[in-house]
Structures are given as C-alpha cells and as structure tokens.
Amino acid sequence: MQENKGHRNPFLLAPALILPILVPFGAMSFIPALPGKGMVANIVALVSVLLLFGCAIAASFYLRGAGWMAVCFGGAKKGSFLLSLSAAGMMMVQSAGIRSFLTENFYDYRIYSLYGVAFESKTDSIGSFVLTFVVLAVVPVLMEEVLFRGFLLHEYRYGGAFLSILVSSLLYAVMGMSLADIPVYFLNGVLLSAVVFLTGNLFFSVLSHLLYALFALSLEKYLFFIATETRLLIFLVLVALGLASAIGFCGSAEKILRARGENEERMPVRLKKGKFFVILRDILAAPMLWADAVCFAVICVLHIFLDA
Numbered sequence: 001m002q003e004n005k006g007h008r009n010p011f012l013l014a015p016a017l018i019l020p021i022l023v024p025f026g027a028m029s030f031i032p033a034l035p036g037k038g039m040v041a042n043i044v045a046l047v048s049v050l051l052l053f054g055c056a057i058a059a060s061f062y063l064r065g066a067g068w069m070a071v072c073f074g075g076a077k078k079g080s081f082l083l084s085l086s087a088a089g090m091m092m093v094q095s096a097g098i099r100s101f102l103t104e105n106f107y108d109y110r111i112y113s114l115y116g117v118a119f120e121s122k123t124d125s126i127g128s129f130v131l132t133f134v135v136l137a138v139v140p141v142l143m144e145e146v147l148f149r150g151f152l153l154h155e156y157r158y159g160g161a162f163l164s165i166l167v168s169s170l171l172y173a174v175m176g177m178s179l180a181d182i183p184v185y186f187l188n189g190v191l192l193s194a195v196v197f198l199t200g201n202l203f204f205s206v207l208s209h210l211l212y213a214l215f216a217l218s219l220e221k222y223l224f225f226i227a228t229e230t231r232l233l234i235f236l237v238l239v240a241l242g243l244a245s246a247i248g249f250c251g252s253a254e255k256i257l258r259a260r261g262e263n264e265e266r267m268p269v270r271l272k273k274g275k276f277f278v279i280l281r282d283i284l285a286a287p288m289l290w291a292d293a294v295c296f297a298v299i300c301v302l303h304i305f306l307d308a
Contacts, residue, residue, distance in 0.1 A: 009282045013063060014155040015289040017056040017147070018171050022292060024052055026299040029116030029177045030306070041119045042135040049114070053143035060151045068154040072146075072202040078259060083252035084204040087191045088211035089245030093238050095184045095212070096220050100234065106180035109221045112136055116177025116299070129218075137213035145206045148172045148189065149196045159279045165193040167283055174296040178303070188212065198256050 028048070060068070099107045111118045114136050148168055156164035169189030176185040192205045199205075223234060283289070 009285055010158060011156065011283045012286050012288065013060075014152050014168075015171060015286050015292050017059060017151075018174070018292050019288055019295060021052045021056055022174065022295050022299075024048070025115040025117060025175075026177060026295060029118075029299065030302070032118065039131075042131055045114055045117075045119055046135045046139060048117075049140050049143055053140075053147055057143070057147055057151070060147070064151070064155075068151055072150045072154070072196065072200075077199055077256050079252035079255040080199040080201065080204050081207075082248055083198060083256065084195060084207045085211070086245045086248035086252060087195050087205075087208040088215075089241055090249060091188050091191055091208065091212040092215045092220070093242035093245060094187050095216060096223055096234075097238050097242075098183050099220070100223055100231075102183075103180040106178070109223075112217065114140060115175050133214065133217060137210065137217060141206060141209045141213055144172070144175075145192070145202050145209060149192050149205050150202055153193055153196060156283070159283060160276075161197055163276075163279060163283065165190055165197065168193055171289075171292065174292060177296070177299055179300050194253075198253055 025048070108118075112132065113119070119136065148171070152168040152171060153164055156167050159167065169186050172189035173182045173186035176182060188209075192209060195205045195208055196202060
C-alpha cells in the first residue's frame with residue numbers, strides 16, 4: 001500500500017479535452033440539417049471546428065507546454081511517403097467496404113456530415129466543392145491530427161505503442177457520433193496513429209488523412225449510385241486496392257524500422273515488463289474517459305429512438 005501512496009494518474013487530461021468537443025457536436029447532431037446552404041453552412045462548420053478543437057489544443061499547450069509538438073515533427077524517413085499513400089489507400093478500402101457492404105442502410109450518401117452534424121452544402125461547381133473540401137476536410141483534418149495523433153498519442157505514450165494507439169483511436173472513434181461509423185473511425189485512427197508512430201512526423205498522417213477525406217467527399221459517395229448493379233466489380237477493385245496498399249504499407253514500415261535499427265535511433269517509450277495491467281488500470285481509472293463513453297452512448301441511443 002505504501003508503494004501506491006502519492007501515485008498520480010498521468011492519463012487524466014487526454015479524455016477531459018474530448019468531452020467539451022463531444023457535447024456541442026453531439027447536441028448539433030440532432031439538428032436535421034444546419035440552417036442555410038452554401039456559404040452559411042460552411043461558416044457554421046468552420047467556426048465550430050476552429051472554436052472547439054482550438055480550445056482543446058490551446059488547453060493542451062497551457063497544461064503540458066509545447067514540448068509534445070516537437071516530438072511530432074521529426075525528420076522524414078525513407079519510405080515515409082509510400083507509407084502515407086498506402087495508409088490512405090487502406091483507409092479508402094476499409095471505409096468504402098464497411099459503408100457499402102456492412103452498414104449501407106445506416107449511411108446517407110446524399111448529405112455531407114461532420115461529427116454527426118449534417119450540412120446542406122452544395123457542390124455543384126468546382127469552386128463550391130473546393131470550399132466544402134477546405135471547410136469539411138482540410139481544417140478538421142489539421143485539427144484532428146494535432147489533437148489526436150499529436151497530443152493524445154503523446155499523452156498515452158507511457159502505455160507503449162499498443163495502448164497509446166488503441167486508446168487514442170477509441171477516443172477518435174466516438175467523434176463519428178454513430179454506432180455504424182465506429183469501425184470506420186477506429187480503423188482510420190489506428191492507421192493514422194501507426195503512420196505517426198513509424199514516421200515520427202504528423203505531416204504524413206495529415207497527407208494520408210487529406211487523401212482519404214478527398215475520397216470520402218467525392219468518389220465514395222458515387223459508389224452508392226452503382227453499388228447495386230456492379231457490386232462484384234466494386235468488390236474486386238476494393239480487394240485489389242486493399243492488397244496493393246497493404247503490401248506498400250508493410251514494405252515501407254519494414255524499411256523504416258530497419259533504418260531505425262541501423263541508425264540506432266531512440267524508439268518511442270516502451271512499456272516496462274509487467275506494467276501492462278498497471279497502465280491499463282490507470283487509463284480506465286480516468287473519470288472523464290467514462291464520461292466520454294456515457295456521452296457517446298446517450299447520443300447514439302437518442303438517435304436510435306428519434307430516427308425510429
């Protein structure tokens with residue numbers, strides 16, 4: 001008992017920064033479609049993302065300092081670009097596969113959604129699509145990568161690679177505000193975290209995420225117009241792209257890890273032997289982690305009843 005006296009849980013802050021983002025977006029998700037079209041909807045989306053994520057990131061700087069950002073911008077390693085492109089391909093495949101074949105009845109391809117909030121944003125011209133892409137993809141992607149793959153991944157570093165990637169990806173998954181989208185968000189979070197873990201640079205996870213976002217806002221939606229008639233062809237294309245991306249990802253990861261070993265680079269924090277369950281207990285003991293889970297569950301249950 002004396003050994004645990006004065007023990008401080010290092011995992012309290014990360015989930016606490018997610019709840020102030022989760023609650024407002026959760027409340028906004030019950031609005032059928034944000035009022036206004038085009039510019040008004042884009043302004044609402046832009047202000048919401050900048051304000052909520054900006055406050056969380058500012059709080060992380062204030063409470064933890066800027067040291068964690070330096071860890072996220074290491075030098076580019078050989079194979080990092082191919083790793084990033086391959087991760088983007090794997091994200092496209094798993095997202096299109098899950099939404100086209102597993103959760104098709106729960107995905108509305110006719111609207112643009114951001115954290116469960118529907119936006120009536122027209123994309124009937126190149127200019128309007130670029131504006132929508134910037135507001136619903138570029139800005140959110142930058143904010144998400146800094147917060148989730150930057151601060152959160154670093155904050156959970158004492159849990160080792162497995163726990164830091166797992167917990168940060170689970171917290172990222174609840175931002176989808178949908179039970180059907182949990183697999184998509186979670187797997188994306190795992191892939192993006194792996195990119196940062198391997199490359200040591202947020203730039204490559206941002207690149208992967210932006211390429212995926214471009215696909216999700218454009219080509220992925222067109223799959224639902226042709227999926228019923230050419231489902232087999234789509235399936236074969238997804239399998240081919242998935243295999244090519246997986247081979248590229250594994251090959252690039254092997255090169256990066258081999259180069260690290262040859263250069264005797266310091267690896268990220270490793271979990272000490274026998275400390276796995278101690279660290280896991282500390283992570284699960286964070287009250288705000290359960291508050292995030294309860295908030296997400298309440299939002300999902302309310303949507304199920306209201307949409308019935």
